[in-house]
Structure formats: structure tokens, C-alpha cells
Amino acid sequence: MLNHNEKTLLESFEGNFNLKEWIFQVQKSTNPYFLQESATLYNWNDGYELPIAIANNPFCDQGIALNLHWLSAGIALHTEENIRNEENREWVAFCELIEKRILNQFYKMGPISFKPPISKVTTFKYKKRGIPTVLYTPFNGKTII
Secondary structure: OOOHHHHHHHHHHOOOOOHHHHHHHHHHOOOHHHHHHHHHHOOHHHOOHHHHHHHHOOOOOHHHHHHHHHHOOOOHHHHOOOOOOHHHHHHHHHHHHHHHHHHOOOOOOOOOOEOOOOOHHHHHHHHHHOOOHHHOOOEOOOOOO
């Protein structure tokens, strides 16, 4: 859960205000919930510096990584909705980094869960295309007592 200070920080960062400070706070955070909320609130049109900081944080767990992959629309690399080109190389690099780490089990299980907002039909289509199931299968984080 987020403490009062973290909630206040996130409110001050909403809209990507003071991005350098936000990145600094993400880099030093030990709270996966803060990392997850940062990824969710971030305006992804402002580049990948903050998402990379989240992905590189030692407290980024499997659920956060899957959410990062989903928030970045990394699945589009497999569905060919977006093709690789010079204009999206930063996006491609980020998606490939996250996907490689997920597939290599770089991220450990933590408290954050992942549930992609897709239908059974879409799930079937992804399976048929040979997309690794870990990228779109619901994942339950571990409960912290």
C-alpha cells in the first residue's frame, strides 16, 4: 500500500510535472505499489525514462513488469499493429527489454497482480499467433500478511 507521503508525491507528479524528481523517487523506492501507481499515472507520450527507471528498480516484480508491458502496448509487436521503424525505436527497445526480462524470469513474484483487459477470443488469437502466454495471462501476486 501507499503511505501518505507517496500519495502526496504521486499527486504532485500527475501530468508528469517535475519528471526528474519523479524518476529520482522511483529509483529510490522500495515500495512495489508506488512503482505500479507511477506506471499507471505516467503519461507514456513523454518518453520511456520513467518506465525504464521502474523496470530497473530492484522492487519491480513480475506483476509490475507485466503491467509495464501491457501499458506500453508491447503486445503490438507480436500482432503487427505497430511495425518497427525509426520513429518508434525507443518504444521497441523498451518493449523488447521488458519482454526479454519477463520471458527470462528476471522479475520475481511480488505483491502486484496482473489481469489484462482482454476477452477469451483475443486470448485464443494470441495463442494461435504463438505469442508467449505469460504476456497476457492473468498473474496473481503473492499476498503479504
